[in-house]
Amino acid sequence: MINSHEFCKALLEQTGLSLFAYDTSSGQFVYLSPAFKEIFKIQDDQSDIVALLQQVHPDDQEHVLSKLTEANEPGICPEIEFRIRLTGQEEQWVCLRPTVLEQSTGERLIIGQAEDISFQRQYNDNLKKFSNKKNSILNILSHDLAGPMGMIHGLSEILLERLGDKADEDALEIIHLIDKSSQNGTRLIQEFIKKEFLEAANTGVITRRVNLVEKFREALVEYNHFEGKVLSVHFEFTPAQEEIYAQVDDNKFMQAINNLISNALKFTPDGGRITVGLEEKESQVLITVADTGVGIPEQYHATLFEEFTKARRPGLKGEPSVGLGMSIIKTIVEWHHGQITFKSKEGEGTTFYITLPKD
Known part of the structure; x- marks a missing residue:
């Protein structure tokens, strides 16, 4: 038997x-x-x-x-x-x-x-590494092109004001075309970044255990590379240790971090500093994104994370805002059972705090 x-x-x-x-x-x-x-x-x-x-x-x-x-x-x-x-x-x-x-x-x-799952992790890590690189470069391009595009727009308005009735019809048409093209260029870049961010936010959350220090370095490498070249802001990354693990959807979560850095970049004048911190607590991970920028006015604090918030403002170099970024960042953090808060004072900068459970 x-x-x-x-x-x-x-x-x-x-x-x-x-x-x-x-x-x-x-x-x-x-x-x-x-x-x-x-x-x-x-x-x-x-x-x-x-x-x-x-x-x-x-x-x-x-x-x-x-x-x-x-x-x-x-x-x-x-x-x-x-x-x-x-x-x-x-x-x-x-x-x-x-x-x-x-x-x-x-x-x-x-x-x-x-x-x-070593092979799957390596494959996914490579894909997400290039995704982080792409998002960083897009944010840098947006910031770097906003200045020249804004200047072209401003010069076009000055030309129109000075020429007045003296300009012939063809010259006026060319100036209007230059002005329109500069504004469309800025808008096109911003729309592309917004589309990338929304697409990442609107897909399902698939978490895995990752070393956040490694992921943050991948996201920040391009900002450091362009520092002193096209960016006039100093970047610092200060992890408390070399390995800090958490259970996250690293593609979505790093989109949120990238958006926070991009936001800091928009409101930090040349010569300023943006510092990203990472620290492991007993049961949580603390992430900070701090800048020495212009700060957030007190009247906008209560509504900052609302959709289409009234707190939306153009950047220092004219970068447009649709008021969705902070709302989506908060949503992504909450998907990971985390919390996001901030402290800010006009003229002294802003610090965002994200706490995540380690598991």
Whole structure:
């Protein structure tokens, strides 16, 4: 007669999936598929959780333990992404998909699947790295072109005023065309940036565990590159440490950060400073974007995050505003279960504070 236990085990192993079953009461794995052992390089005689944790990156061990400890209620649990370090190999990323089963005896099993997601992470990181670069360059172009476009607009008005009735019809038509083209150019860039931002905001939120320090550096590299060339504002990034992890949709979240930096750039005069800070608290991550700009008038503080807010103002170099940016930023932060606040005083600059839960 066929042993049902052996039959199920053979069937599971035939799938080639990295499967596991962990008994929470004994602290032992009751089943590890060959594919699971291969990922973590666990020997056949290693059946406790210590063997698994030995392969986990030291900075991620607490994260993995806390997530498995939280898995108390029966049912499918949130995925756990973490790094493993194997002797003689590069750092790998693994995704654990656990499910809690409660037996009739009251004992609980955590079963599930592990998957090596190193390639997917690398691929997504490269895509998002170039997306951040594109958004930064768009914001720089918008700021850099707003000055010359505004000057062309101003000079056109001066020409019209001085020429008055003396100008012939062809000259007036050319001046009007120059003026219209300069305004259309500025508007076109702003509309393109707004479209990019809205498209990112209107797609579904897919979070993953990422190193925010790395993502912020990718977003700021272009601003630093153009500093002193086309930008006359000094940029600083001051992370409290080199690795600060949080569960975010990095594409959307970095769009929000990019928009905050762009906003600071619009209202910071030449020679000013924009400082981005990143700090890890006990259960939260604190992000600050501070500038030494003109500040936000007191009467606009209460309505700053409203859609089409009356707080919208053109930038110092004439950059237009439709009043949607701050509203969308707040929405994206709230999608991540975070909060955004600010402090500002006219003539002394503005600081935005974003707090995110680490998990």
